[in-house]
Amino acid sequence: MGRSKTALFTPSQNELADLARALAHPARVAILQYLANSQSCINGTLVQELSLAQSTISQHLQELKELGLIRGTIDGASVNYCLDIPRWREVQQYFQAFFEQISEIKTGDLCCD
Amino acid sequence: MGRSKTALFTPSQNELADLARALAHPARVAILQYLANSQSCINGTLVQELSLAQSTISQHLQELKELGLIRGTIDGASVNYCLDIPRWREVQQYFQAFFEQISEIKTGDLCCD
DNA sequence: ATAATTGATCGTAATATTACGATATAATTG
DNA sequence: CAATTATATCGTAATATTACGATCAATTAT
Numbered sequence A, B: 001m002g003r004s005k006t007a008l009f010t011p012s013q014n015e016l017a018d019l020a021r022a023l024a025h026p027a028r029v030a031i032l033q034y035l036a037n038s039q040s041c042i043n044g045t046l047v048q049e050l051s052l053a054q055s056t057i058s059q060h061l062q063e064l065k066e067l068g069l070i071r072g073t074i075d076g077a078s079v080n081y082c083l084d085i086p087r088w089r090e091v092q093q094y095f096q097a098f099f100e101q102i103s104e105i106k107t108g109d110l111c112c113d
Numbered sequence C: 001a002t003a004a005t006t007g008a009t010c011g012t013a014a015t016a017t018t019a020c021g022a023t024a025t026a027a028t029t030g
Numbered sequence D: 001c002a003a004t005t006a007t008a009t010c011g012t013a014a015t016a017t018t019a020c021g022a023t024c025a026a027t028t029a030t
Helices: A011-022 A026-037 A043-049 A054-066 A085-103 B011-022 B026-037 B043-049 B054-066 B085-103
Strands: A070-075 A078-083 B070-075 B078-083
Touching: A011 A085, A011 B011, A011 B026, A026 A043, A026 A054, A026 A070, A026 A078, A026 B011, A026 B085, A043 A054, A043 A078, A054 A070, A085 B026, A085 B085, B011 B085, B026 B043, B026 B054, B026 B070, B026 B078, B043 B054, B043 B078, B054 B070
Parallel strands: none
Antiparallel strands: A070 A078, B070 B078
């Protein structure tokens, strides 16, 4: 974030920004969609699906994991990644609240219309 | 984006990622909230509101403008910034579609529960 | 016309992200 | 046990973002 200024903003603003950052890369969007559609959600499968290096995908997975959006459970030599559904609903709420807050505004209220 | 790989992803994935990137900084979240709540939405007011340099805020405003999320109309020496409501609804739809796509999945479908 | 105000743009430093190959770790197979 | 497979982590280069001061362009006020 350049020289970091997170302290200037509310926890809620920082939280939304963090969640948005999770979706702010097409590879992570693709990963989430793939996990949503697939029963066999393992890292290896993703490497074939997206054409990115294994280490790159692992890195993206870690980021999603840190934000709690996905969970990984060890299954022998491989890892089963899947969406964390409860957390996901929470995130959806967060975005929805933001969007509602914004679109509450009636067109007539705006200064430049 | 490091070495850019946008060509690997669908237009839809890239579009969502771009929109998410717009929200991926607390200053921009704050700007959008402020514009939503305020009738007097001018750049100068924002500089007092957020404590960031004028040039920094201008930069954030340009980013939001490029994505069509806000519009600026010149009003004498100053500029009136406001949300682009129609575009905003479009964006909301975009996110909503994504969230619905994700949460269509029933818990039982997942491999690691 | 000059000065003051407003906002955009430029240049640049600090920092963060993205991507990859190489290597490490852990489980599985032969 | 050695080889293989699956994933994580490290190191690092390329690129992008964030932030600021300085400056420019336009408008308004004196």
